[in-house]
Amino acid sequence: MTILDRAKAPTPKFFKVLRTIGLVIAAVGGTLLTAPISLPATVVTVGGYLAVAGGVMSAVSQVAKEDSPKD
Template identity: 65%
Template sequence: MSLIKRAKAPTPKFFKVLRNVGLALAAVGGTILAAPIALPVIVTTIGGYLAVAGGVLSAASQLTTTDDSK
């Protein structure tokens, strides 16, 4: 299965929820990183980790499909 077909294939309900959680984590992390005020280093570090973890979680969840052909 090619990557394009896999991305367009139906995603199970559990992974749809995980994808949405990942998108929310990425949004929170991006908001922390783009804050117009100076934040402590630990907060910006956590924001970076949240953004990366959310992006990876969303991408992995989107590419998970069901295989009903068996």
């Protein structure tokens, strides 16, 4: 099974929720990184980590698939 086949396969409900949470975390991180005001360096660093963590969480959740019952 290729990665494209896994991405097209049905995703379990838990991972759909996890994917949505990951997208929200990535959006918050992106907002912190592109804020129009100057923020402390630690806040910008945390924003970068949030963006990466949210992206990874969403990507991993997208390729999770339901197993078919074995006969």
